[in-house]
Amino acid sequence: xxxxxxxxxxxxxxxxxxxxxxxxxxxxxxxxxxxxxxxxxxxxxxxxxxxxxxxxxxxxxxxxxxxxxxxxxxxxxxxxxxxxxxxxxxxxxxxxxxxxxxxxxxxxxxxxxxxxxxxxxxxxxxxxxxxxxxxxxxxxxxxxxxxxxxxxxxxxxxxxxxxxxxxxxxxxxxxxxxxxxxx
Ligand code: PRP
Numbered sequence: 001x002x003x004x005x006x007x008x009x010x011x012x013x014x015x016x017x018x019x020x021x022x023x024x025x026x027x028x029x030x031x032x033x034x035x036x037x038x039x040x041x042x043x044x045x046x047x048x049x050x051x052x053x054x055x056x057x058x059x060x061x062x063x064x065x066x067x068x069x070x071x072x073x074x075x076x077x078x079x080x081x082x083x084x085x086x087x088x089x090x091x092x093x094x095x096x097x098x099x100x101x102x103x104x105x106x107x108x109x110x111x112x113x114x115x116x117x118x119x120x121x122x123x124x125x126x127x128x129x130x131x132x133x134x135x136x137x138x139x140x141x142x143x144x145x146x147x148x149x150x151x152x153x154x155x156x157x158x159x160x161x162x163x164x165x166x167x168x169x170x171x172x173x174x175x176x177x178x179x180x181x182x183x
Pocket of ligand 1: 044105108109110
């Protein structure tokens with residue numbers, strides 16, 4: 001069982017074995033869909049780094065990767081709704097088959113902003129891969145093309161997802177419960 005910080009509680013929602021199995025399935029689908037092409041994966045830091053690194057190793061195509069960082073929730077559990085680019089891509093995506101890789105698709109605010117920005121750079125195609133999808137929280141109508149798991153409206157950590165920068169290293173995706181009175 002993963003170890004929780006102070007009075008926080010963790011409950012496993014998706015086990016690492018199930019995550020691994022699903023990542024392989026998603027990667028196989030990508031491999032089939034882009035047969036004969038090169039795919040350019042754009043990871044959204046920091047949460048997506050674990051998913052991206054597992055996913056890319058299961059894709060049987062020519063691949064390249066790059067990263068972007070956008071403004072984060074910080075220590076809060078809710079999105080501020082404001083997105084800011086903290087780190088831009090290193091190279092042009094013009095003419096490339098781009099897949100934006102996210103750990104979680106929640107309100108959709110981050111991705112709807114990012115997709116707008118990336119579309120302006122004229123990629124050959126632009127799709128989304130998200131390990132987790134919380135459709136019940138959607139504010140912007142963003143749809144994942146490759147989704148690992150749809151999950152209920154619980155606050156989850158692990159496999160790249162954090163709370164106050166903790167828990168990204170957990171192998172399982174867990175529901176986090178905070179002590180009474182905490183944000
Ligand atoms: C999380 C996640 C997505 C975004 C999804 O990032 O990685 O980028 O929130 O939420 P949305 O659909 O409501 O926009 P976060 O800001 O927590 O940063 P992190 O990846 O560095 O943890």
